[in-house]
Amino acid sequence: MRLPSTPTLSQVCAAQPYLKLTSTKPREALVRLLTSDHPFGIEVGRRRSPPVPPNCRICRFCRQKAALEDEMHVLFTCEDARLQHIRETQLLQLLLPLLPGARQLFRRLEPLAFLNFVMGKERLLAVFAHYVLDVFQLVDTVPFFSVPSDSPLAGPVGVNATV
Numbered sequence: 001m002r003l004p005s006t007p008t009l010s011q012v013c014a015a016q017p018y019l020k021l022t023s024t025k026p027r028e029a030l031v032r033l034l035t036s037d038h039p040f041g042i043e044v045g046r047r048r049s050p051p052v053p054p055n056c057r058i059c060r061f062c063r064q065k066a067a068l069e070d071e072m073h074v075l076f077t078c079e080d081a082r083l084q085h086i087r088e089t090q091l092l093q094l095l096l097p098l099l100p101g102a103r104q105l106f107r108r109l110e111p112l113a114f115l116n117f118v119m120g121k122e123r124l125l126a127v128f129a130h131y132v133l134d135v136f137q138l139v140d141t142v143p144f145f146s147v148p149s150d151s152p153l154a155g156p157v158g159v160n161a162t163v
């Protein structure tokens with residue numbers, strides 16, 4: 001995952017609020033997300049031997065050729081019903097008591113901007129970390145998915161895709 005700008009050394013070395021989360025598994029999930037040690041296809045395909053070309057690491061949920069399975073897609077934009085359900089019940093509804101405008105903010109901001117906003121608010125981190133853990137657990141129930149690099153560039157992918 002790319003950061004919006006290069007952090008300074010003091011920013012890198014500063015104690016991060018998410019490390020104060022007391023629940024171990026959600027904290028670990030958040031650290032995995034931030035260090036690209038996550039189960040999303042964009043990283044899983046990179047670690048395969050031979051590596052799957054980046055543009056072939058398609059979202060295992062919606063299987064749309066234009067939808068690379070990266071952090072922003074799975075966490076914030078994929079329209080798969082399973083992910084939308086978790087996003088609604090485990091993120092947006094739980095953020096509402098802490099952030100009354102959460103739903104509007106989610107719709108208005110680009111995914112990376114929303115992520116940066118949440119990561120910058122200590123009171124929101126526990127909900128977000130639990131959400132990330134829930135998404136990771138769902139991802140683990142669906143096999144990695146990729147398509148051949150010469151497949152059509154638009155629309156849903158077909159039966160010739162490799163799993």
Ligand SMILES: [Zn+2]
Pocket residue numbers: 059060061062063064067073074078079080
């Ligand atoms: Zn998707």
